[in-house]
Amino acid sequence: MGKPIWRKLAITLAIIPALGLAACSSTGGRAPEPESNAGGGAVAATDRIKIAVITHAAPGDTFWDILRKGAEEASAKDNVELQYLSDPDGGRQSQLIEQAIDQGVDGIAVTLAKPDAMAGALGKAADAGIPIVSLNAGEARFKDLGAFAHFGSNEQLAGQAAGEKLKEAGIKKPICVIQEQGHVGLEARCAGVKKIVPDTEILYVQGTDMTQVESTATAKLQADKQADAIIGLGAPITMTLLKAKATAKSEVEVASFDMNSQLVEEITKGNVMFTVDQQPWLQGYMAVDALWQNNRGGFTIGGGQATLTGPAVVDKAVAEQITSFAQEGVR
Amino acid sequence: MSSITASPSQKRKSPALDERVGKKSALSILLGRPEIGALVGAIALFVFFAVVAPVFLAPASLATVLYGASTIGIMAVGVSLLMIGGEFDLSTGVAVISSALSASMISWYFGLNVWVGIALALVVSLLIGFINGIILIKTKLPSFIVTLASFLMLTGLNLGLTRAIGGSVSSPSIADIEGFQSAKAVFASSVNIAGIDVKITVFIWIAMVIIASWILLRTKIGNWIFAVGGDEKAARAVGVPVVRTKIGLFMAVGFCGWVLGMHNLFAFDSVQSGEGIGNEFLYIIAAVIGGCLLTGGYGSAIGGAIGAFIFGMANKGIVYAEWNPDWFKFFLGLMLLLATVVNIVVKKRAESSK
Numbered sequence: 001m002g003k004p005i006w007r008k009l010a011i012t013l014a015i016i017p018a019l020g021l022a023a024c025s026s027t028g029g030r031a032p033e034p035e036s037n038a039g040g041g042a043v044a045a046t047d048r049i050k051i052a053v054i055t056h057a058a059p060g061d062t063f064w065d066i067l068r069k070g071a072e073e074a075s076a077k078d079n080v081e082l083q084y085l086s087d088p089d090g091g092r093q094s095q096l097i098e099q100a101i102d103q104g105v106d107g108i109a110v111t112l113a114k115p116d117a118m119a120g121a122l123g124k125a126a127d128a129g130i131p132i133v134s135l136n137a138g139e140a141r142f143k144d145l146g147a148f149a150h151f152g153s154n155e156q157l158a159g160q161a162a163g164e165k166l167k168e169a170g171i172k173k174p175i176c177v178i179q180e181q182g183h184v185g186l187e188a189r190c191a192g193v194k195k196i197v198p199d200t201e202i203l204y205v206q207g208t209d210m211t212q213v214e215s216t217a218t219a220k221l222q223a224d225k226q227a228d229a230i231i232g233l234g235a236p237i238t239m240t241l242l243k244a245k246a247t248a249k250s251e252v253e254v255a256s257f258d259m260n261s262q263l264v265e266e267i268t269k270g271n272v273m274f275t276v277d278q279q280p281w282l283q284g285y286m287a288v289d290a291l292w293q294n295n296r297g298g299f300t301i302g303g304g305q306a307t308l309t310g311p312a313v314v315d316k317a318v319a320e321q322i323t324s325f326a327q328e329g330v331r
Numbered sequence: 332m333s334s335i336t337a338s339p340s341q342k343r344k345s346p347a348l349d350e351r352v353g354k355k356s357a358l359s360i361l362l363g364r365p366e367i368g369a370l371v372g373a374i375a376l377f378v379f380f381a382v383v384a385p386v387f388l389a390p391a392s393l394a395t396v397l398y399g400a401s402t403i404g405i406m407a408v409g410v411s412l413l414m415i416g417g418e419f420d421l422s423t424g425v426a427v428i429s430s431a432l433s434a435s436m437i438s439w440y441f442g443l444n445v446w447v448g449i450a451l452a453l454v455v456s457l458l459i460g461f462i463n464g465i466i467l468i469k470t471k472l473p474s475f476i477v478t479l480a481s482f483l484m485l486t487g488l489n490l491g492l493t494r495a496i497g498g499s500v501s502s503p504s505i506a507d508i509e510g511f512q513s514a515k516a517v518f519a520s521s522v523n524i525a526g527i528d529v530k531i532t533v534f535i536w537i538a539m540v541i542i543a544s545w546i547l548l549r550t551k552i553g554n555w556i557f558a559v560g561g562d563e564k565a566a567r568a569v570g571v572p573v574v575r576t577k578i579g580l581f582m583a584v585g586f587c588g589w590v591l592g593m594h595n596l597f598a599f600d601s602v603q604s605g606e607g608i609g610n611e612f613l614y615i616i617a618a619v620i621g622g623c624l625l626t627g628g629y630g631s632a633i634g635g636a637i638g639a640f641i642f643g644m645a646n647k648g649i650v651y652a653e654w655n656p657d658w659f660k661f662f663l664g665l666m667l668l669l670a671t672v673v674n675i676v677v678k679k680r681a682e683s684s685k
Contacts, residue, residue, distance in 0.1 A: 028508035029442035059490050060500045060605020181660065203650070208606050210599050212646070215399035219647040222395060223386050236501065236603055243598065247521075247528065248391070262504060262601070329499060 043079050044292070049107065050081040051291050052100035053284065055136065056093055056113040057086040062236060062260050063280055067136065069329055070284030071109070078292040090117030097121035107131050107291030112138020113185065115145060122146050131294050135287040136280070137185060139306045148294070149302045151286040153278030153310030155185045159192015161311040162255060162276045166197055166229060169273060171253060173199045174229035175220060179207025179237050186233050189257060193231065201227070210240050217244035221252065229253040235260040235275070242271060259314065264326040267319035278310035281330045365622030366634030368677040372620070373641050375673065380648035387651045390527045397529065400643025401536040402591060404636050406610075407617035408539045409580075409587035411635030412547070414618050416580045417560035417627025418474035420463065422482040423588055424610030429485050430456045430592030431602040432493055435502040438510075445510035453589050459485070460585025464578030486608060493604040501603040502596075511597070518590075519597035532594050536636070539587070543632035556580065561628030617642055620671055642667070 053071050057064035068084055075082035083100065087093045093114070098121050100108055108125055112118055112134045125132055126146040134142040134150045142150040166174055174197060176190035181204045194200040203220050205213045221227065221244060230245065230252050232238030238256035245252060256263060256275040266272040286307065293299040301307060314322070325331040361367060380387045387396075406423055413420055433455040438448030459481065467477045490500060497503050505511060521528035547553040555576045558566035567573050596602055619625065620641055621634025645663055654662065 025438070025442050025444045025509035028505060028511075029439050030503070058605060059486070060493075060603050062499060062501045062603065065494075065499050065501075208608055209402075209610055210595060210603075210606065211402035212399065214598070215395055215402070215643075215647065216650055218395045219392065219399075219650040222389065222392050223384070223651045223653060236601075240599060247395070247530075260501075 044077060046079055046292070046296055048079050048081060049292070049295055050083065050103070050105045051075065051107040051109065051288055052083040052085060052096075052103075052105045053109045053135075053287065054093060054096045054100065055084075055086040055111045056088050056090070057111075058088040059086075061234075063234065063258055066259075066329060066331070067280035067284040070281035070286075071288045072284075073281075074285040074288035074292070078289060080288060080292060082288065090114035094118050094121040097125060101125050101128055101130060105130060106295055107133070109133050109135055109287035109291060110138075110147070111136040112141055112145065112147075115141040119145055131291060133287050133290050135283045142306065143304065148300045148304075149290050150306040151283045151290070151309055152306065153283075153308060154306075155188035156192045156195075157308075158257065158276045158278060158311035159189040159194075160196055161192075161313055162189070162231065162257065162274075163193040163196025163200075165274055165276075165313055165315075166193070166231075166255060169229075169253065171197060171229045173197075173201065173226050174231055174255070175201050175203050175224065175227050175252075176231045176233070177203045177205055177213075177217060177237060177241060178233060179205055179213065189233055190231075205237070207234070207237060210236070213237060213240045214244045214247065217241050218248045221245065221248035221250040227252055229255060229273075231255045231257070233257045235263040238263055238272060238275070239266070242266065259326060259331050261323075261326040261329070264314070264319050264323055264331070267314060267316055268323060270316060274313055274315040276310070277312045277314050277331070279312055279331075280309075282309040362677075362680075365629055365631045366637050367622075368673055368675065369621045369634055369637040369641065371677050372669070372671075372673040373637050373644070376641055376644050376648070380644060380652065384648060384652040387648055390525070392647075392651060394527050394529045394533075396643050396647045397533045397640075398643075399647050400640045401530065401532040402594070403610075403613050403617050403642050404536045404639030405532065405539060405591045405594075406584075406587050406614040407621070407635035407639045408536070408543045408632055409584035410614040411618040411621060411623050411630055411632050412543055412556060413580045413584050414615070414623040414625070415547070415560045415627060415630040416556045416577060417563065418467065418577060418580065419478070419615060419625070420474065420581065420584050421478040421611050422459070422463065422485055423584060423614050424607040424612075425482055425485040425489060426456065426459050426585065426588040426607075427592045427595065427610070428489055428602060428604065428607035429459065430589045431596040432489055432502055432604060434593065435505050435596055435602060436493065436496050438508050439503050439505050440496055442508075445505060445508050445514045448505075449514060449593060452592065453586070456585040456589035456592065457582050458585070459588075460582035461578060463585075464581035467581070468574050468577060482611065489604040489607075500605065502601045504600045505596075506600045514593070515597040517597075518593040532591075535590060535594075536639075539590070540632050540636045547632055552576070552579075557628060559627075613642060616667060620667065 071082060085096045087096055094117050101124055108130055115138055122145045132147040134147040136152045139150055139152055139154060176193055178186045180186060190202050205216045230241050232241045235258050239262055241254055253273050255273045259275055259277050263275055290301050322331050386392055430452045434448035434452035437451050438445045463478055463481055467474055493502055494500055520531050522531055555571045558571045559573050559576050563573055617638035618635045621638035623630030649662055
């Protein structure tokens with residue numbers, strides 16, 4: 001190990017701040033901190049309880065950020081200590097449930113994307129007398145697994161809602177882009193679209209690498225000249241499909257599922273027809289709040305049926321109303 | 332390879348025609364190159380897709396294939412050099428995203444010109460490579476363990492820091508910050524050639540392959556790389572600066588990660604912090620298909636480029652051929668296997684005919 005490398009490194013590091021001083025951007029960047037309203041309002045007078053929200057979220061997906069924000073806001077209002085945990089692997093997600101039981105939480109909210117993997121751990125939670133709600137995924141199985149309520153959107157219905165909207169616009173041959181092959185929820189969305197628009201085609205892309213998403217979608221648009229629309233199943237994927245459309249010089253319409261602030265902006269500009277939102281903020285909020293209500297007075301919500309948080313179709317007119325909420329990260 | 336066991340033909344030759352110093356025919360030089368197997372595989376795959384999917388041959392389609400290949404190929408340049416030097420790096424996939432996130436978060440948080448973020452991201456990327464290298468040298472652990480650890484740590488840092496600083500797991504859009512347009516022109520624009528838009532990454536990729544090949548074949552540093560990969564102890568004994576070469580190689584990989592990270596950032600305005608996981612294997616696959624040995628000391632930069640091109644063709648060709656997407660991954664795997672087998676067969680034949 002020669003000294004010069006260290007010395008060069010130290011010099012480089014010393015020069016950098018000097019560079020920074022001379023290079024401030026007058027446009028863009030971080031906005032000044034808004035006055036926080038979370039926790040600023042009145043907090044419930046009930047005793048502090050502990051609730052675990054355990055999801056199958058893959059790390060780094062904006063969708064789950066929004067859901068988590070809903071859970072956090074409900075926790076702040078309801079005087080709840082929130083423990084937000086996630087693991088995309090079914091086995092490890094069930095271990096997280098067992099850990100929550102060990103910690104003696106007062107309620108568990110869990111996503112049932114892999115219901116069979118959760119059954120054992122949820123049985124233990126029920127034996128320990130811990131109330132359970134399910135959210136996001138698990139509409140068909142939540143009652144068998146001991147949850148007293150479910151908050152989520154029905155993926156098949158969401159797909160059909162998108163299909164109806166496409167049909168209305170005269171779309172005949174859309175491409176439905178799935179970013180994770182074999183994902184039940186995503187396949188159900190495309191199946192829903194296909195039910196209404198039978199000539200729907202499915203394209204698989206690697207959602208963990210946006211350059212591959214773009215080039216694969218470009219290839220498809222170049223190969224398939226009959227396609228008249230392309231549908232992304234997540235907001236960041238749709239943003240990339242817009243780039244692929246430009247690269248392929250294609251005239252297809254673009255539609256989407258789920259939301260983020262950039263997507264809302266593209267909808268207001270008319271570059272994206274619409275998106276089908278399942279309102280994840282509401283799922284997180286309702287799940288925590290339902291557990292609190294149950295703790296407060298033994299209430300159950302939904303009458304044993306799933307409470308649907310979507311599909312909510314967001315087209316240009318709706319998008320204009322909710323732009324500020326999307327920027328805040330709640331839509 | 333078989334220089335110890337003298338072949339019968341060698342015995343018959345007079346000393347003046349010793350094969351080690353005698354002139355070889357152009358064909359045998361070509362067949363002796365590490366990338367020859369990959370080249371044959373690439374040509375076979377190209378012809379195959381040209382036949383089953385004629386749209387594959389359209390210039391715009393080729394530009395798309397090249398773009399898909401270039402995003403693998405840029406990293407494969409550094410990864411190939413590193414593999415020739417006898418090490419490999421599992422942190423490359425997430426390190427690309429770390430670099431993109433650094434540039435974006437620094438510019439956004441401090442409200443700095445984008446180019447400052449880009450420069451600091453380069454420092455971060457080189458530092459990641461430097462740290463990988465220095466830990467490898469100091470601990471003498473295999474690079475598999477060292478870079479697996481840095482892969483996990485970077486994955487965690489990407490998520491944790493992005494959320495802590497920006498409040499979301501994807502980086503905020505920096506499209507309206509000063510310098511964005513000029514940076515986009517450098518890292519993520521298209522060049523129009525005879526009416527076809529070719530992404531700039533294709534040219535960056537080709538330039539990097541040429542520079543890497545020149546370093547490997549025409550400079551002292553190239554000899555050092557082959558030497559440390561072939562036999563580290565022997566290399567040290569003849570005065571090759573093993574430590575500096577290895578750290579330099581990891582930093583070269585960091586540099587490639589920076590180039591690709593900047594492309595990701597400026598092509599898509601914002602970066603999701605969970606991206607990149609799994610791509611490290613694609614880079615290694617490209618290098619291996621291209622003829623780099625997992626044991627080091629053998630390979631070429633151009634081989635890695637051909638490996639990336641094979642991946643790009645297989646990946647996009649399946650879409651152009653409009654095959655049932657359920658089988659996509661299977662075909663991809665099969666094609667990669669076939670390409671590698673062809674590679675081995677051709678290489679063995681070339682070596683035995685020497």
